[in-house]
Amino acid sequence: VKRNTVPQIQAMKGQQKIVCLTSYSSPFARILDEFVDLILVGDSTAMVGYNMENTLTITLEQMAAHGQAVMRSTQKACVVVDMPFASYQESKEQAFRNAAYLLKQSNAQAVKMEGGAFLAETTRFLTERGIPVMAHVGLMPQYFNTMGGFKAQGLSEEMAERIYQDAIAQSQAGAFSLVIEGSAESLGRRITENIAIPTIGIGASPACDGQILVTEDILNLSGPRIPKFAKQFADAQAIIREGVKAYAEEVRNETFPTLDHCFGVAKKNA
Numbered sequence: 486v487k488r489n490t491v492p493q494i495q496a497m498k499g500q501q502k503i504v505c506l507t508s509y510s511s512p513f514a515r516i517l518d519e520f521v522d523l524i525l526v527g528d529s530t531a532m533v534g535y536n537m538e539n540t541l542t543i544t545l546e547q548m549a550a551h552g553q554a555v556m557r558s559t560q561k562a563c564v565v566v567d568m569p570f571a572s573y574q575e576s577k578e579q580a581f582r583n584a585a586y587l588l589k590q591s592n593a594q595a596v597k598m599e600g601g602a603f604l605a606e607t608t609r610f611l612t613e614r615g616i617p618v619m620a621h622v623g624l625m626p627q628y629f630n631t632m633g634g635f636k637a638q639g640l641s642e643e644m645a646e647r648i649y650q651d652a653i654a655q656s657q658a659g660a661f662s663l664v665i666e667g668s669a670e671s672l673g674r675r676i677t678e679n680i681a682i683p684t685i686g687i688g689a690s691p692a693c694d695g696q697i698l699v700t701e702d703i704l705n706l707s708g709p710r711i712p713k714f715a716k717q718f719a720d721a722q723a724i725i726r727e728g729v730k731a732y733a734e735e736v737r738n739e740t741f742p743t744l745d746h747c748f749g750v751a752k753k754n755a
């Protein structure tokens with residue numbers, strides 16, 4: 486099996502929908518690898534994996550470790566790792582250093598950064614130096630404090646125009662794809678129709694070239710904080726609860742373990 490490359494993902498625009506999901510760990514990555522084109526090791530693991538209040542507190546080292554787990558457990562999916570908050574906003578040199586660290590630690594293929602026009606120079610700097618960049622505009626969770634929470638973006642014409650220009654700037658700077666999150670539908674559609682690189686929507690528009698969601702959000706594993714744009718596709722929580730409950734019952738009523746699960750026990754009818 487050959488792993489999907491960044492240029493292959495980019496070439497899917499206009500050909501077929503690009504299926505993306507997040508993963509942070511081996512059990513999920515192994516399953517996702519069968520079905521998706523691209524896996525994002527998202528900093529959303531701060532919230533769904535660590536129960537942090539927002540994504541600001543996850544570290545570069547944590548993201549590198551999650552990237553490692555996902556790369557070791559996949560063969561086919563293109564793997565992109567999120568640059569965490571404050572690992573790239575300071576300067577393009579800081580961004581290159583930290584992106585290189587992430588890729589060297591994990592062997593992943595690309596990084597994602599949240600930002601539009603102000604970050605375009607950084608995108609160009611990394612891309613020219615061998616690090617493909619997935620850009621991310623619209624609702625950018627790392628700007629939680631300046632936004633004052635998670636709020637849909639681009640609902641006014643003026644804001645929509647600014648985000649449109651952000652998308653154009655990232656595309657012109659060499660980003661290989663663009664996540665559009667939590668924005669007015671008409672904006673996601675307009676960007677998709679007017680830029681050369683694939684758009685990956687999450688609460689954006691059905692017109693986007695691809696879609697992404699947080700895996701835990703679609704499997705009922707996220708707890709009470711499910712965004713409007715997520716849809717539950719299966720109830721993994723119910724299945725896990727059933728298994729854990731059965732285990733607890735069998736240990737308590739002494740039906741597990743049996744001698745079959747022990748070492749050095751002579752087999753009956755062997």
Ligand code: KIV
Nearest residue numbers: 507527528529664699
């Ligand atoms: O961290 C994340 O999961 C993301 C998404 C685009 C879903 O950035």
Ligand code: NA
Nearest residue numbers: 527528529567
């Ligand atoms: Na993210």
